[in-house]
Amino acid sequence: MRKPRPTPAPPAAAKRPERRVTSYDVALLAGVSQSAVSRCFKPGASVSKATHERVMKAARCLDYIPNAAARSLITRRSNLVGVIISSLAGPEALAELSRQITQRGKRALLFTPTRENELDTILSEVWQYQVDGVIAAASLSERQVAQFARRRVPLVMFNRGAHGPAVNAVVCDQAAAARLLVSRLAEAGHRQFALIDGPQDCADAQQRLLGARMRIAELGLPVPAVVDGHGDYASGGNGIRAIIAQLGRVPDAVICGKDVAAIGCLDTARHELGINIPGKMAVAGCDAVEASAWLSHKLTTLRQPIQKMAQAAADLLSGLIDNRDAAPQQRLFNAQLVEGATARLDTPDSRDLALRLALNKHGLLTI
Amino acid sequence: MRKPRPTPAPPAAAKRPERRVTSYDVALLAGVSQSAVSRCFKPGASVSKATHERVMKAARCLDYIPNAAARSLITRRSNLVGVIISSLAGPEALAELSRQITQRGKRALLFTPTRENELDTILSEVWQYQVDGVIAAASLSERQVAQFARRRVPLVMFNRGAHGPAVNAVVCDQAAAARLLVSRLAEAGHRQFALIDGPQDCADAQQRLLGARMRIAELGLPVPAVVDGHGDYASGGNGIRAIIAQLGRVPDAVICGKDVAAIGCLDTARHELGINIPGKMAVAGCDAVEASAWLSHKLTTLRQPIQKMAQAAADLLSGLIDNRDAAPQQRLFNAQLVEGATARLDTPDSRDLALRLALNKHGLLTI
DNA sequence: TTGTAGGCGTTATCAA
């Protein structure tokens, strides 16, 4: 048996490690037991109205707030969700994930790996903090994914290639979207393609370009020029220069793994190389960042439903936290083609028709 | 007295709330006491080499990781740093803060208020999690700031107007930078200014525009046109239209509280209103976002040393955590003028000189 | 509905 507090409370000023306000203090002031206080802070617990009021008043008076660490120790719930996100994954996803996690009464504990090899260090911290689950928008090795299973920590992969059907994942069908993009560009008459690769550790960009290459091959188009990139603005500019050097001519269409690179490519092509876009060359991105819609870019790109995906990830994780034995699932979303002004996407025929309609609208032509 | 574990370990499979691996399990396997295990995980504790090895081997064997919640309970250190950041503050700041916090052996617990009134809710959660300190890139009321002092939780304001000298803050001298911008624009001959305001809850944007207005007044220039904005792309476009309607003419120079709005203004002016920039009108932003440097914008703007500021914030907070009674300090940084291509910043004289030099360089003129 | 008592997993203290 142990005495709740050695010093009842008032004469506790001499202690060095400055005492915090605890539920015992509140109980003392309210004239109830400590467990009564505890129950008052648990939604749906059985407490009389009178007790509840007295306790809450005392709590307010003392600025009492329950200690999450102590609670998590006994309940085995930290209400913490680890979010592992490499900076390349885009700020919109992070903001949206944070919001969704908060809505479900949990908090995002942020892990931002800068290099691949940091991931093991990060994981060991993840375990320490006893997170209830993890949403990972970073590339985990199979060994790392296996650790989650062994420790029984629910994991949801976000927008990353899932390692087999045993892993929970929310993904956008990048390959399908890229295939669609190639098909549309090909229909419109583009034949010589070029690809500016995204960063190696960005699985979604890799998926997109893989899909594009396959579709190009299927359609029997010329072998595309491919250059590496890091997904940043400079990569786009350097990329288009390298492509032209490689092909010995300007390609018909350039597809970039990342929008920012696509904008870099677009700007360099227009302002430094003097290439008419979309007249002479088409440029397309793949992830519809905010800037892609700006008037000076109007980039043709692929929009992923990030909000819905974040919501799905949070839902999926919540479910797993409440029922760790739920069957793993993959939720697949489709990207949507954003028809900007950097690529001709219409077939020659439909373009004629559109032109005629436009002229007709201005009264210049009668159909 | 209490027995470490009711069930020694092997036959513990029947328990429902599935036991975790604890330091007791490691101790049992290594044949030492539990406190010996604890000491092995504390850097600089006095343990014999032999014991250390045995314990570590057992720990690896059992996948043991210390429980941060239990540790934080007794040490009163959670190693958690609350980061309160409104989405408007920019992703670069968040990434940099996260990195700096990690480098100091702590973790960022993310709080992203979407509306002002959410802040009180957020703070009550901050207290629950027993964070060691908070970096706030959001506007806190004086009452809210006072709560930090009362609870003795170190607080560092990041890029937000400090509430008096008693608050720790890392700020960039926005007003001074804006004054410089106005001065340079005025020297170059711009007289009629217009301002597109940032969001109300974005104190740095407010500071910048305040500085600009004061300098405009000091120089005896015409009263500037001022329109409200939210700091987003659309605000820039709407803003410039409203300004022209208000003035009845195109202003000489537009200064925007946020770069993204400035780009919106620039694009709309160029592509929709057909205004020659910088010939007919100057456009300037204030926070040097990544896109401002792109070739299609080349925005004249003000660069804040975000990396240094994040480092300073993390340093300051670390110091406060180790010594809560340290005197509060403000660390002030200066913004740097980025001379883009959206504003003439040279005086008429120097422009002539520059022109002559340029022509001379091409052999078209001899000085 | 309320109080008692034990335990969550760790670190800190102190004697051996």
Add this chain to the structure above:
DNA sequence: TTGATAACGCCTACAA
């Protein structure tokens, strides 16, 4: 250097 023991602050049967 090591081990026993007492916190840390809370939740939760169980009994009243």
